[in-house]
Amino acid sequence: MEKKRQKDNQTNVVSFIPTGDYYYKKSIQAMNSGQMAKAYKYLQRAVALSPDDAMILLQLAIMELEGQRFEEAYGLLQHAYQLDAENPEIIFYMAEVSGCVGIIQDAKRFAERYLELEPEGAYADEAAEILEFVAFEQDEFEELDGTGEELYRQEQARRCMEKGDFPEAIAMLEALIEERPYLWSAYNNLALAYFYVGEAEQAKALLNEVLRENKGNLHALCNLTVIAYYEKNEEELQDLLMLLMKIQPYAWEHRYKLGATLALVGQYELAYKWLRSMQKRGYIGDAGFYFWLAHAAYFSGYEAIAKDAWQELLDMDPEKEGFEPWRQQENEYVLDALEHDRDFIIEKLQSEYTSERIFGLFLVSCSAHKQEIMAHPKWIDVEQCNALEKLFLAYALGHEFDMKNKVEACFLRAVQVPEVLLAQYGKLTPFIVPMFQIWFTLCEQALVKNYRFTNPNALAGANDYLFRSARMLNVTKKEIAQQYNISVATLSKYIDEMLTFLPYSQD
Secondary structure, eight states: OHHHHHHHHHHHOOOOOOOHHHHHHHHHHHHHTTOHHHHHHHHHHHHHHOTTOHHHHHHHHHHHHHTTOHHHHHHHHHHHHHHOTTOHHHHHHHHHHHHHTTOHHHHHHHHHHHHHHOTTSTTHHHHHHHHHHHHHHGGGOOOOSSOHHHHHHHHHHHHHHHTTOHHHHHHHHHHHHHHOTTOHHHHHHHHHHHHHTTOHHHHHHHHHHHHHHSTTOHHHHHHHHHHHHHTTOHHHHHHHHHHHHHOOOOSHHHHHHHHHHHHHTTOHHHHHHHHHHHHHTTOOOOHHHHHHHHHHHHTTTOHHHHHHHHHHHHHHOGGGTTOOGGGGGSGGGOTTSGGGOHHHHHHHHTOSSHHHHHHHHHHHHTOTTHHHHHHOTTTOOGGGOOHHHHHHHHHHTTOOOOTTSHHHHHHHHHHHHHHHHHHHHSSOOTTTHHHHHHHHHHHHHHHHTTOOOOOHHHHHHHHHHHHHHHTTOOOOHHHHHHHTTOOHHHHHHHHHHHHTTOOOOOO
């Protein structure tokens, strides 16, 4: 009897295995309740369970689009389109996402197809707007190099480079070139990826191959110009600039590339000509466009246009605040100060001594050349940085340190010392460079020995006194104490503490 009851119970058990459709319905309920994060999670689960359901793929792609995750949306919509190539809604969103990832010809093709299928459809107005946009700029777009899929793969590689994943970008672009040996845009992107990992010779070889096979390729010429500029190869740089100055580009893509390249190497007036010509004709650029337009305009004497362009940039990327080009000519960026001498900083960064390298990293944090130095593939090799250098690099990058963490709090107090010294002297001059070198030598030793740096102001005064004394300058402890707003006793205490960190050679 007991066995019978067990058998009856077993037949009444309903096995609950959620399907993609189940989670899809859950996502719709969550959307209707305004719980978008939960809806997104349910849709991801729905796609995982039903990867070949075109409508589920479409809904997740729409959410990815709304979150401006265009690459993810494009992949989902491509799959949905392969499953249901005649679905008008999928076709419309293929037009939308193609425009977002820069595949203009596909945006046009899909928008036209949607209007053929549903001329009075729910997305007819939006599709017409896509076509109006393409028609407005049609003359400015050259026939893009590659199919939609190939352009998308290059866009994926570009995003990998933006995230610093250069090996992945290189692998993707090499695979694409193997399939399409004459896809010159892929060669140009691959050359940049090689340059960013420090393989400058390989990069130049690729670019020269492009120019042999596709004479006058503007992207290759611009990329070679940037490499010559970074390598300080003046003769080659001047030869390339002579070529670039003769070019009269028509396509917006070429004007943008030429203008940005010229601005980067300091040819601001010609850069302004090309970038401003685009803006006047209604071009709506990305953050990079407004960054270079602002620099080109400001250094060509068009301050109002520069400030308008910079505001456009800040609307897109608020983290750029503080890097305005005009700061280079205000008190913060005194151009004859060594903290704005690129070659001086690079010399420090490439020193064999840790104390010199952390000095260089400190200078990067307040330099007009910060972005240029950080972006260069060779000047700062993160993988070769020791623990102290990584702390100073994080500081230069604007990392928010945790004051509750003893190590980080200690480091922040240590870095306040050169900040105080720089504020006292106004700018870094050759005369006071030895004072900073003394500090960073002491700082290296003190950090290794877990010194607490409890009074940065007093430490700055002690460092200043040691420097002036070593230079046999007439200075008293009382004068230094007054200058740094501390007592003579406090100054003496920290002088004694600093002396314990001086490295002594042994005979």
